Structures are given as C-alpha cells and as structure tokens.
Amino acid sequence: MRKLWRGSGVHLGLCFLSMFAMIPLLWMLSVSLMSPGEASSFPPPLLPQNPTFDNYRQLFEYSSMGRNFLNSLFVASAATLLSLTFNVSAGYAFAKLEFKGRQLLFRWLLSALVIPAQVSMIPLFLMLKGMGLVNSWIGVLIPFVASIFGIFLVRQYALSIPTEMIEAARIEGASELRIFRSVVLPLLKPILITLGLFTFLAAWNDFFWPLIVLTDSEKYTLPIALASLSREHVQDVELMMAGAVVTVTPVLVLFMALQRFYMSGTLAGSVKG
Template identity: 65%
Template sequence: MKERIAAIAINAALVLLALFALAPLAWMVSVSFMASGEAAAFPPPLLPSAPSWTNYVQLFARDRMGGYLLNSLLLAGAITLLSLAFNLTAGYAFAKLRFRGRDALFRALLGALVIPAQVAMMPLFLLMKELGLVNTYAGVALPALASIFGVFLVRQYARSIPDELLEAARIDGAGEARIFFSIVLPLLRPIIATLAILTFLASWNDFMWPLIVLSDQQYQTLPVALASLSREHVMDNELMMAGAVVTVLPVLALFLMLQRHYLRGLLLGSVKG
C-alpha cells in the first residue's frame, strides 16, 4: 500500500512539473491567435476571445517569413546531414581504427571543449573573409560541419561495438568502407538520431553566427529575421508569439519523429566506454 501511495505521489508531482513546463508554450500558442493588443490587458487572458489566423497571415504575407523559414530549413538540414557524415566517420575512427597519435589527438580535441565558441568567432570570420565566404551559406555551414562534442558522442557509443564483429568482417574480405556502411552505421542508429536532433536544434536556433556572416536581408535565417521583426513591432506581442510558434514547430516535429531513437541514444550512449 505504501509503495502504491508513493508511486501515485511521484506521478502526480511529475504531471504537475510537466504542466508547469508546458504552460508557457501553451500560452504562447494561445496569444498567437489573439487580436493585436489583446495580450496586453491586465490580467492577461488565457484564451483568445475571437481566435484568428491574422498574425500568421501577416507573418507570411507582409513580413516574408516564408522565405526566412525556407532559408533556415535548407541551412539547418544541410548542416545536419554534412555534420553527421563528418562526426560519424571521425567518431568511428577514434573508437575502432588504430593510427599513430590517435589518443593524443583525441585528448587535444577534448581540451578544446573548454574554449568558448565566442572566442573563435573573430578568427573564424577573418578566415571566412579570406576564403570569400562572407555573406554566403557556405560561410555559415563550414564551421559547423564537425563538432568535438559530436565526435566524442559517436566515439563513446561506437566503442561498444564488438571488435570481434569487425575482425570477422575483415577476415571475410570486407573493406573498411563496406564495414562502416553495412555493419557500423546500423548499430549507430540511436546515436545518429540523437546527434541529428542536437545538430539540427543548434543550427536552427543559431543567432549570432548567421547575424555576423550574412549581411543581405534575403539570406537571413528565421531567428535573425524574427529579432529584426521584434524591433519593428516591439509592442505587437501577438505577432511575436506567432513568429515564435513558427520557429518552434519544425524542431518539435523532428523531435517527435525521432524521440524513440533519441531517448535510447541518450540512455545508452552516455554510459558507453
């Protein structure tokens, strides 16, 4: 009986915490359907008096959010795919391939994790300028093609793959490319989903680097465009909330599609090696 009461109390507490966490998101969606100025009333209403799509229509028709949304989708998607290719191959190499200086190089990479990203922005910008990549999507994507955290995450998970399995494939005549694509990648599926979500989320929400590199308004990503929009419509909370909903939806959809693999990757990959 005591165990049952304890379980009920724990579940009730978890439900309350979940409602507390979701309440701001629910109110954000509610405000996005309100008329202009309605959310500024005191006390603020929880639900719109007359729900309307006006704010979303204005975002896409007048403020050209559709183009910025497409820019962010293409850029974040390209960064995610390319970053997966680099991080997976590098992580697997550090985990299972033997080469001179492997451990020393990996320790040096881990040491670089303590360097704040902001410190590297000026050298990176000067490098992009010398390469002629300022005001291009390549200049935004290139620094994100590989991350130390991504390599570390894949390496820790790949270490759980039995060496005997790889040696048996080599004895059967399989090359390293065949082993990687036919054996390693299927076993890395949970960590691939985890890394894909984390990379997409980071590139989707990135504000500072696209703001520095992209100067033309037509190339702007959604977070930068939304910040510019907030300066133009500083008092229009309803329009800002509609823009925030548009920003959240793609990431939420990606997480819901990959959540099973994502959670499995977090629970398993974090304890490997």
C-alpha cells in the same frame, strides 16, 4: 495498493512540474491566435476571445517569414547532413581504426573543448572574410561541419561495438568502407539520431553565428528574422508570438517524434550492457 498510490503521487508531482515548462509555450500559442492588442490588455487574458489566424496570415504575406522558414530548414538540414558525415566517420575512426597518433590527436581535440565557441567566432569570421565566404551558405554551415563534441559522442558509442564483429567482416573480404556502411552504420543508428537531432536543433536555433555571417536579409534564418520582427513590430506581441510558434514548432515536433531514440543515444554506454 500503496505502490499504486505512490506511483500516482509521483506522476501528479511530475505533471505539476511540467506545467512550468508547458504554460509559457501554451500561452505563446494562445497569444498568437489573439487579435492585435488583446494580449497587452490588463489583466492579460489566458485564452483568445475570438481566435484568429490573422497573425499567421500577416506573417507569411507581408513579412518574408516563409522564405526565412525555408532558409532555416535548408541550413539546419545541411548542417545535420554535414555534421553526421564528418563526425560519424571521425568518431568511428577514433574508436576502432588503428592509426599512428590516434590517442594523442584525440586528447588534443578534447582539450580544445574547453575553448568557448564565442572566442573562436571573431577569428573564424575574419578567416571566412578572407576567403570571401561572408554572407554565403557555406559560411553559415562551416561551424557545423565537425564538432569535437559530436566526434566524442560518436566515439564513445562506437567503442561499444565489438571489434571482433569488424574483424569478422574483414576476414569475409569486406573493404573498410563496406564495413563502415554495412556493419558499423546500422549499429550506430541511435547515436546517429541523437547527433542528428542535436545538430538540427542547434542549427535551427542558432542566432549569433548567422547574425554575424549573414548580411543579406534574403538569407536570414528564422531566429534572426524573428529578432528583426520584434524590432520592427515592438507593439505587435501577437504577431511576434505567431513568429515564435513558427520557429519553435518544427523542432518541438521533431524532438517529440525522435525522443525515444534520443534518450537511448544519450544514455548509451552509461551502463554495462
């Protein structure tokens, strides 16, 4: 009985704490359904008086939010695909394949982790400019192709795959590519989902890099579009909130749907299995 009370107490406490995260999101949703100017009245209302989808209609009809949404979807999906392709194969190679200088190269890569991303942005931009890739999709996607963190994440997980399993497949005549595809990839599923989710969220939410690289508003992703919207419609809080809902909802839904795998991926290797 005491256990039950204690459990309920912990749950109540957690519910209370989760309100701090939930309330701004819920209010964002509520404001997005309000009529123009309603949210700016004092005291600000919690719920819309006459809920309306006008803001969403205006967003998709008069601004290019629909196109921006598709741009973001394309960039985030392509970044995820690229990141998985390169990070997973590199992470596996660092964990399980024997090649000269493996440890040295990995340590060298890890040491580069301490360099903040912002430091490399200007040189990267200048390089892309030299190659004529500014204002191109390739330019936006390049930072996502391979990340040291992604390689590290996959490597740590791949270390837990028994080498004997790979050797058994080698004895059975499987090529290295076949081993990777048929034996290793299915075992890496939790980390694939985790890394995929990380990359998708990062690419979807990324503001700074697309802002630097993209000059054509046709190619703007949602965060940049939202920023320009807030500049143009500084008074239209309701419209901006509708834009924020459109930006946040897909990643929130994706995270909720995959959080079970995400947790097992991030916790992997933390305890002896």
